[in-house]
Amino acid sequence: MEAFLFHASIYLIAVVLAVPIASRLGLGSVLGYLVAGIIIGPVLNMTGTDTKDLQHFAEFGVVMMLFLIGLELEPRALWAMRDRLVGLGGLQIVVTALVVTLGVLALGYSWRIALTLGVILSLSSTAIVLQTLSEKQLMPTAGGRSAFSVLLMQDIAVIPILAFLPLLALPGARALAKAQAAETHVTLHFLQQLPPWGVTLVTLGAVAATVLAGHYLVRPLYAYVHRARLREVNTALALMIVVSIATLMLLVGLSPALGAFLAGVVLANSEFKHELESDIAPFKGLLLGLFFITVGAGMDFDLFFSQPVTLLGLALALMVAKGAVLYVLGRLFKLKSRNQWLFTLGLAQAGEFGFVLTAFSVKQRILPDSLAQSLLLVIALSMFLTPLFFILHDVIAKRMKDEGAAHEADEIDEQQPIIIAGVGRFGQVVNRMVTMSGFRTTVLDHDLKVIQLLRQFGFKGYVGDPTRPELLRAAGIGQARVLVVCLDDRAAATRLVAYVRRLREDIHIIARARDREHVFELYRAGADDIVREYFDGALRVGRYVLENAGLSDYEARELEKTFFKLDRAAVRDLADLWKPDLPTEKNAAYIARAKQLNRELEAALLARYSQTRSEKTETRTDTAAE
Template identity: 70%
Template sequence: MEGFLFQATLYLITMVIAVPIASRLGLGSVLGYLAAGILIGPVLGLVGSETQDLQHFAEFGVVMMLFLIGLELEPRALWAMRNKLLGLGGMQIVLTTFLITMGGQALGYDLRISFAVGLTLSLSSTAIVLQTLSEKKLMQTAGGRNAFAVLLMQDIAVIPILAFLPLLALPGARAIAHAEDGAGHAAQSLIESLPGWGVTLVTFGAVVATVAGGHYLVRPMYRFVHGARLREIHTAFALMIVVSIASLMLLVGLSPALGTFLAGVVLANSEFRHELESDVAPFKGLLLGLFFITVGAGIDFGVLFDRPLTIMGMTLALVLVKGAVLFVLALVFKMKGRNKWLFTLGLAQAGEFGFVLVAFTLKQRIIGTELAQTLLLVIAMSMLVTPLFFILHDVLARKLGDDTAPVKDDEIDDQQPIIIAGVGRYGQVVNRMVTNSGFKTTVIDHDLKTVQLLRHFGFKGYVGDPTRPELLKAAGLTEARVLVACMDDPSANIQIVRYARRQRPDLHIIARARDRENVYELYRAGANDIVREHFDSSLRMGRYVLENMGLSDYEAHELQALFYKLDREAVRDLATLWKPGVPNERNPEYVARAKALNRDLEATLMAQFAKAREPKSSERKSEDREAEQGHVDEE
């Protein structure tokens, strides 16, 4: 017991320290887990052979991850992306696997081993790439969307790869692997004793049972469990689904990841999908993190020190092969400029599933321990250099310029007194209301599709980047009466407001803000009217709550209007105390003033509520007196 607690404490401490540091350095959580494992394993020697036993337990995190991937893959969405998934993603896997297989054979490895290594190294790091794309706000670019399609196809491909890899093992090696599995070996031997058609029938029946159970059994069971109103039972139910399906797959000799992935896809359209996801995600994260720590702890750095040039050379060869395949596909699918380089450099590494597949192929006796150690080092080294690839992309992007919108800016030939910069889902409503009220606007947006959609419905718009001073001047900034900054990017709105205020001190500027912090920034930049994105809609929702709690429409409206007025005044007051770069909670003057304003707001609203109720109370008393007097008169 003491040894277990010590090991648990050790793993948790390293996890809590290493992962946040790696995330802050932009390396991603996966590299943080690997670094933690390397620290407590090869570097400090705090863990030993027990990590192998722990790794078998932690591999269940991979099963949970594939279940969550399945939950996110709605069948309709998969069908809509079929061209990119099968074309771009499928070709990447096939070409990379083929080239690495040929390279392995050139180095003298058997075809089976070379093919298994090719499949393993063809996958890229979903965790690192998606996190980096999100942090750098590159997900919506053409290169980011194409990279996501490839990563999604790779995640899906893990399932057939796991099912196919055991076929590459020699019959004797498969027997040894089955004998070492322990739990479930009796059931598996029973299955294997069946004739070929019987094994096929049982396997097919298990898959059908998984799909049918997801459709017809899970929903009524969830409603039954939901009736208990206990959070821990919900969690137990989610774990029961994953564990039972994994066990069923093991009994028939299939990969448990295959079953849980199918179950996830089946349940992707269910009404409780998000509930299942939130229940399973913490266990998946911890177990998967534990798996990567054990991988890091099990890496033999003696191999690296014995053959540094070999390991570095293999890592460089892997990056070059994958980069070449990705670059060719980028050309075939007509990606240009920075999108082409983002796609090429972003996916040129091996991925976290590579660790899973290396451990799996080693367990199946497809590859040997020495080769497995070498592959683990190559995968880890390629992932470690990924942040450098994104830095290189940023350098190339600055030189190439932003070509996410390949069309040139429109020539603005019509200047109106109202300029609307940004006409997405927010600016469209503003433009429709103003133009339908009889006023003319000049609309600018950097997204070609948005402007084309606007034109399709009869509204005029121009393609261009509103943050460019020359474009604002061409739109008539010097003569305009009102400028509306409605860009999705808060920093772009600040840039527009700041420039327009310098050029036109008399111009009335209305700006869209994302939150209070953004309001303060726009206030400093010189905006006259600042509208928070969700503030008005939240006020309306609050009004509906008051109405359904017994207030009349008029009373709720009055309270809404008063809250709106006082909150605007409070924000303007707090804007003078706001300090750029300093969190509000660390600004004592701001916190004290915010508390005081909130107390004043509460007192004013309560007084208004009481005042609104007074007339009704006095009217009822008057009516009671009149009724009593009438009764006396009758007597």
């Protein structure tokens, strides 16, 4: 007990001291965790011999992280990113594995070892990359989304990789490894007794059980627990969901991280997804931090100091080779400027699954122990260098005049009945009109410069991401009468509308739309009033054109009113035919109805024009008669 408390104190002290220093220096929390692990491990030797066991426990933070990521991805959104998931992610794994394999062959190793190393080193660090992207608020960018697609594909690929690696062992070694694994893993022993179709059925059954439980079991169970109104029980349920799924996946030989991600996707549309996020997030952050510390503490510095130039050179060579592949793929998939550099520099390292696959390869008698120790150190060094690559990206981004840096959210000290999310050029006009009419508003925007400018002109605003549930609660979303969504990020605006509508049915939501398709998305998300950002301005321009083409002010204004009324009704009509997964040019029903509505609109405008001309003629006749 004393030893456990001592080591727990050491790890916590390392976190409290090292991470804030690293963050203040702009190095990020990940590098702080790694440095803390090195200090208490190889430098001061205060971690004892429990680092490997603790690392297995800390890897559960990766499982929780993927569960939370799954909660943010609805199945429709996952299907929409299938091109980058399979195309970009699949190409990255295959091409990187091929490049690394050729490099290892050039060093004189056999093709079996070379291919094994190529497959292992093709994977990147999900934990480090997603943690850093979240901290720097780079996930919504094109580079962040592309990096996430690749990481997700890599996590999925772990399953076939685990099935493929034993085939690279020599037949005698393969049989010996299977016998030893079956002795220590009861479930694996059971699976090995089944025919191939039986193993497939068991695997598919575990996946199906996860999906069905998410749909039909978790919801009523959560409702039952929620009625107790005890926060700690809700937290216990959230942890139970993740732990149970991870255990089930391990029992059938699948990746627990992938199973947790699948469960998160299944629960993404549930009404309690945000409660699950808030319950699990603290555990995820703490366990991920512990994972990074164990990576630093587990580095074999004796081996490193025996050949530092070679190992560091191999780590840098790996990152350069992966970076080159990523850069070419980024160009191929049309990433540009900052996003391409984020994609290239962010994924250039080896990943935490490399530790798992290396240990698995040793057990399968594919890799010798001496080579495996060097490989583990190269993986750890590449992960250790990753935060420095992100710092390099920040330097490149600043030179490219990257704007909109993230800042900590303000503390909201008052709540008003009207909340305005986003005060760019559009939101500022809305806020000015409402406040100058005698109403009070709560203004939220993630851009510090915009809020500072707003305050200079006497308007109050708060810095923070308006899509964060805790910030909305602090702003008074539970009591507000009106929410105005003026965010520049189209996807974020839709998510915000959908979340608030699920939270409250009685609040009136007014949203700005970028185009007609965005109108359809916001309409389905639950917005009450939707305004296309350029529509009203375009109507005024059209009215001025008609006035200068020979129509009177009255005639042009009446035609403008008619067009506005009928076009708005047409958009509502077309919203029922719009299909988000089908390109507009391939939606025959949508196009046919749009053509019909255009003909009706043209006929209505001509009729209205004839009516105004008749009214004008009658007015002139009456005036002449008088």
